Amino acid sequence: MKDVLSSVLDKISGLNASYAEIRTQENxxxxxxxxxxxxxxxSLSTExxxxxxxxxxxxxxxxxxxxxxxxxxxxxxxxxLKMAQVAGQSVREPVKLAPVKAxxxxxxxxxxxxxxxxxxxxxIGTLLNINSSCFNFDxxxxxxxxxxxxxxxxxxxATTDGTYIEQLKMFVWNYCWVTGKSKSVMASARDEVGAHxxxxxxxxxxxxxxxxxxxxxxxxxxxxTAKGGSFPAILGTxxxxxxxxxxxxxxxxxxxxxxGSALMGKLGQKIASDKVTIYDSALIPEGxxxxxxxxxxxxxxxxxxxxxxxxxxxxxxxxxxxxxNMKPTGNARAWDFRFSPIIRMRNTCFxxxxxxxxxxxxxxxxxxxxxxxxxxxxxxxxxFTVGVxxxxxxxxxxxxxxxxxxxxxxxTLETLRQVDACGKDFDLGMGRCGKGQAMFISxxxxxxxxxxxxxxxx
Amino acid sequence: MSYMELCEKALESAEKLGAKEIEAVVVVRRAIGVEIxxxxxxxxxxxxxxxxGVRTITNKKIGFAFTNILKQxxxxxxxxxxxxxxxxxxxxxxxxxxxxxQKYPTVKGLYDKRITKFSSDEAVVLCQKMISTAHAxxxxxxxxxxxxxxxxxxxxxxxxxxxxxxxxxxxxxxALGTMARSKTQVSPMCFELKxxxxxxxxxxxVAKEAARFAVDAINVGKAExxxxxxxxxxxxxxxxxxxxxxxxxxxxxxxxxRSAFKNKIGKKxxxxxxTIYDNGILPGGLRSGRMDMEGVSRQKxxxxxxxxxxxxxxxxxxxxxxxxxSTGNAGRGGGGLSLPSYGTIPAISPTNIQFIAGTFTxxxxxxxxxxxxxxxxxxxxxxxxxxxxxxSVALAPAWRIQKGKITHAVKGVMIAGNAYDMLKKISAxxxxxxxxxxxxxxxxxxxxxxxxxx
Numbered sequence: 001m002k003d004v005l006s007s008v009l010d011k012i013s014g015l016n017a018s019y020a021e022i023r024t025q026e027n028x029x030x031x032x033x034x035x036x037x038x039x040x041x042x043s044l045s046t047e048x049x050x051x052x053x054x055x056x057x058x059x060x061x062x063x064x065x066x067x068x069x070x071x072x073x074x075x076x077x078x079x080x081l082k083m084a085q086v087a088g089q090s091v092r093e094p095v096k097l098a099p100v101k102a103x104x105x106x107x108x109x110x111x112x113x114x115x116x117x118x119x120x121x122x123x124i125g126t127l128l129n130i131n132s133s134c135f136n137f138d139x140x141x142x143x144x145x146x147x148x149x150x151x152x153x154x155x156x157x158a159t160t161d162g163t164y165i166e167q168l169k170m171f172v173w174n175y176c177w178v179t180g181k182s183k184s185v186m187a188s189a190r191d192e193v194g195a196h197x198x199x200x201x202x203x204x205x206x207x208x209x210x211x212x213x214x215x216x217x218x219x220x221x222x223x224x225t226a227k228g229g230s231f232p233a234i235l236g237t238x239x240x241x242x243x244x245x246x247x248x249x250x251x252x253x254x255x256x257x258x259x260g261s262a263l264m265g266k267l268g269q270k271i272a273s274d275k276v277t278i279y280d281s282a283l284i285p286e287g288x289x290x291x292x293x294x295x296x297x298x299x300x301x302x303x304x305x306x307x308x309x310x311x312x313x314x315x316x317x318x319x320x321x322x323x324x325n326m327k328p329t330g331n332a333r334a335w336d337f338r339f340s341p342i343i344r345m346r347n348t349c350f351x352x353x354x355x356x357x358x359x360x361x362x363x364x365x366x367x368x369x370x371x372x373x374x375x376x377x378x379x380x381x382x383x384f385t386v387g388v389x390x391x392x393x394x395x396x397x398x399x400x401x402x403x404x405x406x407x408x409x410x411x412t413l414e415t416l417r418q419v420d421a422c423g424k425d426f427d428l429g430m431g432r433c434g435k436g437q438a439m440f441i442s443x444x445x446x447x448x449x450x451x452x453x454x455x456x457x458x
Numbered sequence: 459m460s461y462m463e464l465c466e467k468a469l470e471s472a473e474k475l476g477a478k479e480i481e482a483v484v485v486v487r488r489a490i491g492v493e494i495x496x497x498x499x500x501x502x503x504x505x506x507x508x509x510x511g512v513r514t515i516t517n518k519k520i521g522f523a524f525t526n527i528l529k530q531x532x533x534x535x536x537x538x539x540x541x542x543x544x545x546x547x548x549x550x551x552x553x554x555x556x557x558x559x560q561k562y563p564t565v566k567g568l569y570d571k572r573i574t575k576f577s578s579d580e581a582v583v584l585c586q587k588m589i590s591t592a593h594a595x596x597x598x599x600x601x602x603x604x605x606x607x608x609x610x611x612x613x614x615x616x617x618x619x620x621x622x623x624x625x626x627x628x629x630x631x632x633a634l635g636t637m638a639r640s641k642t643q644v645s646p647m648c649f650e651l652k653x654x655x656x657x658x659x660x661x662x663x664v665a666k667e668a669a670r671f672a673v674d675a676i677n678v679g680k681a682e683x684x685x686x687x688x689x690x691x692x693x694x695x696x697x698x699x700x701x702x703x704x705x706x707x708x709x710x711x712x713x714x715x716r717s718a719f720k721n722k723i724g725k726k727x728x729x730x731x732x733t734i735y736d737n738g739i740l741p742g743g744l745r746s747g748r749m750d751m752e753g754v755s756r757q758k759x760x761x762x763x764x765x766x767x768x769x770x771x772x773x774x775x776x777x778x779x780x781x782x783x784s785t786g787n788a789g790r791g792g793g794g795l796s797l798p799s800y801g802t803i804p805a806i807s808p809t810n811i812q813f814i815a816g817t818f819t820x821x822x823x824x825x826x827x828x829x830x831x832x833x834x835x836x837x838x839x840x841x842x843x844x845x846x847x848x849x850s851v852a853l854a855p856a857w858r859i860q861k862g863k864i865t866h867a868v869k870g871v872m873i874a875g876n877a878y879d880m881l882k883k884i885s886a887x888x889x890x891x892x893x894x895x896x897x898x899x900x901x902x903x904x905x906x907x908x909x910x911x912x
C-alpha cells in the first residue's frame with residue numbers, strides 16, 4: 001500500500017499541488033437493533049475507500065473513490081487537484097498549513113476484547129438482556145429500543161509532507177431509548193455508552209444500563225413540571241459534559257472561532273470564573289475521542305482551552321493553526337472516507353474541584369439539580385440549549401421532588417461566569433457529535449454549581 | 459455489470475444459500491459542490507458514493523449486509539454475509555413478507571438534465587455571487603459558511619416478490635449562513651437556502667435574505683416574559699413539529715404505543731384550518747419520487763384534514779404488521795452514524811410534509827399577532843419529547859412584534875409549550891408556502907405560547 005500511495009502522491013506533487021493527502025480505509029462493521037424484544041435486523045458491512053485532499057492555488061480540492069487500485073487512486077487524486085484549481089480561481093487569502101514533523105508510525109487503539117471475535121449470537125443475547133431488564137424494571141415501561149454498533153477501521157494516511165501512518169480504530173457503541181406510560185403521562189429516556197472494545201459490557205453490565213435508563217423513565221412519570229425562569233442549579237456530570245462540548249467546545253473550534261463565534265478575539269482574556277478549567281484531550285484512553293494521530297497525521301495531545309477562567313487555547317487543524325500563528329492541536333478528524341477531516345472535539349471536560357455533592361447543595365434555598373441530558377445545541381453567538389431528561393428540585397439544601405421535560409438555555413460566557421463551585425467527583429460520557437458528519441466523542445467533568453441559569457419550564 | 463445485474467446477482471447468490479425472501483438495493487450518488495468559509499471560496503468537492511445492500515429473510519429471521527464495492531465478487535460475498543446474519547438472528551415474530559409488485563406513478567420535475575452537466579466552475583460562480591451580494595447588503599455581514607452543490611442520484615430495488623424498479627433524481631442547493639457584528643453585538647448565525655430538483659439557482663436571493671436577517675438581528679431590545687401570540691416561520695415550525703408531530707404519525711411509534719395519536723384516527727387533533735399531507739408525489743418536491751427505498755410506490759397520504767386525524771405513515775414492515783398498506787414511506791440511511799442509504803434496512807421516514815396554505819398576507823399575520831414575537835429559527839427542538847409533545851426551545855433569531863409591527867430583535871429568550879396543543883391554537887396561516895427540508899409550510903400564528911426570559 002505504501003508504495004502505491006507514494007507513487008500517486010509523487011505524481012500529484014509534480015502537477016503543482018502544494019500538498020496532498022490520501023486516507024484509505026477498510027471497514028468491517030456490525031449493527032444490531034432490538035425493538036421491544038424483536039431483533040429488527042443484524043447488519044454486517046464491508047467497505048473500502050479513499051479520501052483524497054489536494055491543496056493547490058491556495059484552495060482545497062476533495063474527492064473520494066471506492067477502489068484502492070493505483071489507477072483509480074490516481075484518477076481520484078487528479079480530480080481533487082482539478083477541484084482545488086477551480087476553487088483557487090478567486091482566492092484572496094491562500095490556505096496555508098502549519099508545519100508538522102513528518103511521522104512514520106503504526107497505531108492501534110487500546111482495547112481488551114476485539115468485537116470482531118465475538119459471535120453475532122452473543123451480541124444479540126447481550127442486547128436482548130438489556131431489553132428484558134428494562135421491561136422487568138417496571139410494568140409502566142412500554143417500549144424499548146436498543147441499538148448496537150461495532151466499527152473497526154484499518155486506516156492508512158499518506159501525505160506529501162512525508163507522513164505515513166497505519167492505524168486501527170475501533171468503537172463499540174450501545175444506545176437505548178426507553179418509553180414509559182402511566183395513566184396520564186408519557187415519558188422517555190436515553191442512555192448512550194461506549195468503549196473501544198467489547199469489554200464495554202464488563203464495565204457497563206447489561207442490568208446496570210437497563211436500570212439506569214428505566215429509572216429515569218419511571219422517575220419522569222412521577223415528576224412534576226418545572227417553573228420557568230432563572231434559578232440557581234447544580235449541573236450533574238452528564239449535563240456538565242454536554243455543556244463543555246456544545247456550549248463551550250464548539251465556539252473553541254478554531255474554524256468556528258474565526259467565523260465570528262463569541263470567542264473571536266478573546267484569547268488571553270478572562271472569560272469565566274476562576275473555578276473554570278476546561279480541556280479537550282486525545283489522551284484519555286477509555287474516551288471515545290482517544291486518538292494517537294488525527295487525520296492530518298498530527299499526534300494526539302491535551303489542549304487546555306480555559307485555565308482558571310482565562311481562554312488559553314483553541315482547537316486547531318493545520319490550516320487554522322497557520323492562520324492564527326499557533327500550533328496544530330490534533331483535532332482534524334473525519335468520520336470515514338466519504339468525508340474530509342474537519343476540526344472536531346475529542347474528550348472535552350471540565351477539571352474537577354474539591355466539594356462533595358452535599359456541600360454543593362448546602363446553601364441553596366431553592367434550585368434545581370439537572371442530572372441527565374436529552375440533547376444539546378449551540379449557536380456561534382454563544383446561545384446554548386440543553387434538553388434535560390432527568391432533574392430534581394433542590395429545597396433548603398436537600399434533593400427534592402423530580403421534575404420532567406425541562407430545557408435550559410443561556411449565553412455560554414455569562415453561564416461560565418456564574419460557576420461558583422466544582423464537585424470532586426468526575427465522570428466521562430460517550431457520545432456522538434454532528435457537524436455535517438457524525439463523530440464519536442466523549443465529554444465530562446464534575447458536578448458544577450451555577451448561581452443562575454434560565455430554565456424553560458412548561 | 460449494470461446496477462440491476464448486480465442486484466440480480468445478489469438475489470441469485472442468496473437464493474443458492476437457501477434464503478427464502480431476498481431484496482437488493484443499489485444507491486449511487488454523485489455530488490459536486492463548492493464550500494464558502496469566512497467569505498472565501500475554499501474547497502471544491504467531487505464526491506461519488508454508491509453501494510449495495512442485501513436483505514434476506516428465512517423463517518422470519520432477517521439479515522442484512524452492505525458494501526460499497528460494486529463488483530460481482532463482492533456482491534456475492536455481501537449476499538453471503540446477509541444470509542449469515544439472518545441465520546444468527548432469532549425469529550422476528552412480526553415479520554410478514556417483502557413488498558409485492560407495484561405500479562409506479564409518474565412524477566414531474568424531479569430530474570433535470572441541466573444539473574447532470576453542472577460543473578464545479580459554475581458552483582464557483584454561484585458562490586461568488588452569494589458572497590458579493592451578502593457584502594453589498596451591509597459591510598458588517600460576514601458570509602461565514604455556505605456553498606452551492608448539485609447531487610445526482612439513482613436507486614434500484616429488486617426483490618423476489620416481483621419488485622423491480624429504478625428511480626433517479628437531481629437537486630441543486632445554494633445555502634448561506636451569515637453573522638453580523640457591531641462594536642458591541644454579535645448576531646446569531648442566520649441561514650437561508652434555496653433547494654430545488656431543477657436547475658433553478660437563486661444565489662442573490664439566498665444571500666440577500668441571509669444577510670438581511672443577520673443585520674436585523676444585531677439591534678437587540680427588551681423582551682417580555684409571559685403568554686404571547688407567536689408568529690412562527692416555516693423554519694421554526696419545521697424544527698418543532700419534526701421532533702413531535704412527525705414522530706407521532708410514524709406507524710411504528712403508533713404500533714409500539716409511543717404515539718400521542720394512537721387511537722385518535724377520525725378525531726379532532728388540530729384546528730379546522732389545519733390540513734397536512736405527506737406528499738411523496740408532489741411535482742418538484744425535494745423528497746418526491748416514484749418509489750420509496752424498498753420499491754413501494756410513493757403516494758400522497760392525508761395526515762390531518764381540517765383538523766381531523768386521517769392517517770399514519772408506514773413502510774412495508776409496520777403496515778403489514780398493522781394490517782394496513784404501506785404508504786411508501788420507507789427511507790434508509792442515517793441512524794445517527796452517518797450511514798449511507800444503502801447501508802441500513804428501511805425505516806419509516808416522511809417525504810414532503812405539506813401544510814395547506816392559509817389566506818393571510820405578511821401584513822395581516824403581523825396584525826394578527828399584534829403584541830408578541832416573530833420566530834425565524836429555534837434551537838434545541840431535537841431535545842423535545844416526542845411522546846408528550848412538550849418542547850422548550852431557545853429563539854435565534856427572533857424579533858418583538860408590537861402594535862402589529864416588528865420592532866426589535868430579542869436575545870436569550872425561550873418559548874415552551876406542547877406541540878400537540880399548539881396545532882389547536884394556530885389562529886392564522888400565511889398564503890405563501892415554502893419548503894424547508896421535509897416541510898412545505900406557510901408562516902403560522904400560534905395564539906398563545908409561554909415566553910421565558912432571563
